[in-house]
Amino acid sequence: MTIQAVPATTVIRRAYRLTLDPTPRQAQMLSHWAGAARAMYNHSISAKQESHKRWLQEVAFATYGPVALTEEQARKTIRIPIPSTPDFNAWLTGTRNFHREAAGKGLPVPGLRDDGREHEPWLHAVNRSALVGGLRNADRAWNNWMASFKGIRAGRRVGYPRFKKRGVARDSFTITHDRKSPGIRLATTRRLRIPTFGEIRFHDHAKHLQRKIRRGTVEITSVTVSRHGHRWYASLAVEETIPVPRLSKRKRTAGIIGVDLGVHTLAALSNGDLIANPKIKASHARKLARLQKRLARSQKGSRTWKQLVHKIGRLAHLEARQREGYAHDLANRLVKTWAGIGIEDLNVAGMTRSARGTIEKPGRNVHAKAGLNRSILDVAPAQIRRILEYKTAWSGTCLVVIGRFEPTSKKCSACGVEKDKLPRKERIFHCDACGLTLDRDINAAINIAALADVATAELPVSIRRGIVHGRHETPVEPPRANPFPTRAGNGRRRNVDRPARVIFAQ
Ligand SMILES: [Zn+2]
Known part of the structure; x- marks a missing residue:
């Protein structure tokens, strides 16, 4: 009898983004579908705003008269429900049926709004799921605003939901996979099948994804089709079964790395490596400046103007893709080499705030600060952080985020003495106390590594394993009973609980 080794697996959610190559007619149809999703979004937002306005009026009304309530009481007692996706279901069915019948008879169909606009031929031609996707996005926007307003949502303030405008908002629609009639699938490795829409060619191919689907490790849950620049992309959201992340011996031996994301260099590592800033x-810049100059001199709305807008959009898109590529390269390199990665918790929004000030209190060095902001955004530290977060979770590497106010760059990594001041232009860190002379970013990276080391010291040995900076040994663990012995039977292969990989060190 042979005992089958039970592989320890876990299911993650991720997305595969594939470039589409639609025919001109298909590209137009994609725009229509995105337009339909946008119309649904706007319809929902409008209904929500309407209810909200009515509620505000009633609250105001209740605070007047002989039996006036206080505003607080009024806010608590008056309830007007805000319509959400399920509330639009019957309306959507009715309207679609009506449009379908009218289109069949060749009759003009009244518009979505009752303002005498002509009919929307797409409403019954578009997959219902794409329309529901628009409604759902509106729900999300509204809930985010509410949560932010009530102060139960972290991060920057979310504004009052606005309408999406054609040509301004991103063209996109989402179709969710229906398990009963699974419509989203790879027709071939070169063609994506979208229900109701049909088949669209990929720009390249999806062999890697097809293989995983055939093997049964990947299941498609939804597809989001969106336009960026001149390209259409399909982002396939999937549930993927992967082996439980385990640290390889090589990574355990390598230990922790400290990473200082910077402007001067893209990243400085605590082992002394400097990764150059690609300065995308x-x-x-020259090409963009030339295009913008021509744009400024052309007649707004003219054929040339439209072409130039298209070209500028294309350039911006190319830039974003390049930036993304560099971020992925850096993250891959870090995640594949080290058992633990320490990074700083950078407040990018705060860091890149304008120095302009107010009319009463004008800022100083505004121009220089604007240049620095551009450089920071050129490196996109928040994007690198986001990519690191999921890549570490999939690979078993531990990500340690160092508190925002730790003095990582002003502190000497050798003796720990802190400087009062360290001007940004000083590239070399020189310690007056011990005489250490080092690249300032590498000095910061070493401090980050040390802090990450302290932060992970408390972790159970099973997670920490050999994550000890500079110490090349694996802590000895007592052997445990293994319910699923492998061929070797050494009790090493077991289904370990997945620990929270992102650690916030404050
Ligand atoms: Zn020193």
Whole structure:
């Protein structure tokens, strides 16, 4: 009898983004579908705003008269429900049926709004799921605003939901996979099948994804089709079964790395490596400037003007893709090499705030600060952080986020003495106390590594394993009973609980 080794697996949600290559007619149809989703979004937002306005009026009304309530009481007692996706179901069915019948008879169909606008031929031609996707996005926007307003949502303030405008909002629609009639699938490795829409060619191919689907490790849950620049993309959201992340011996031996994301260099590592800043923005600056000059001199709305807008959009898109590529490269390199990665919790929104000030209190060095902001955004530290977060979770590497106010750059990594001041232009860190002379970013990276090391010291040995900076040994663990012995039977292969990989060190 042979005992089958039970592989330890876990299911993650991720997305595969594939470039589409629609025919001109298909590209137009994609725009129509995105337009339909946008119309649903706007319809929902409008209904929500309407209810909200009515509620505000009634609250105001209740605070007047002989039996006036206080505003607080009024806010608590008056309830007007805000319509959400399920409330639009019957309306959507009715309207679609009506449009379908009218279109069949060749009759003009009244518009979505009762303002005498002509009919929307797409409403019954578009997959219902794409329309519901628009409604759902509106729910999300509304809930985010509410949560932010009530102060139960972290991060920057979310504004009052606005309408999406054609040509301004991103063209996109989402179709969810219906398990009963699974419509989204790869027709071939070169063609994506979208229900109701049909088949669209990929720009390249999806062999890697097809293989995983055939093997049964990947299941498609939804597809979001969106336009960026001149390209259409399909982002396939999937549930993927992967082996439980485990640290390889090589990574355990490598230990923790500290990473200082910077402007001067893309990243400085605590082992002394400097990764150069690709300076993406600068590489396109001349071309962009030339296009913008021509745009400024052309007649707004003219044929040339439209072409130039298209070209500028294309350039911006190319830039974003390049930036993303560099971020992925860096993250891959870090995640594949180290058992633990320490990074700083950078407040990018705060860091890149304008120095302009107010009329009463004008800021100083506004121009220089604007340049620095551009450089920070050119490196996109928040994007690198986001990519690191999921890549570490999939690979078993531990990500340690160092508190925002730790003095990582002003502190000497050798003796720990802190400087009062360290001007940004000083590239070399020189310690007056011990004489250490080092690249300032590498000095910061070493401090980050040390802090990450302290932060992970409390972790159970099973997670921490060999994550000890500079110490090349694996802590000895007592052997445990293994319910699923492998061929070797050494009790090593077991289904370990997946620990929270992102650690916030404050
Ligand atoms: Zn020192």
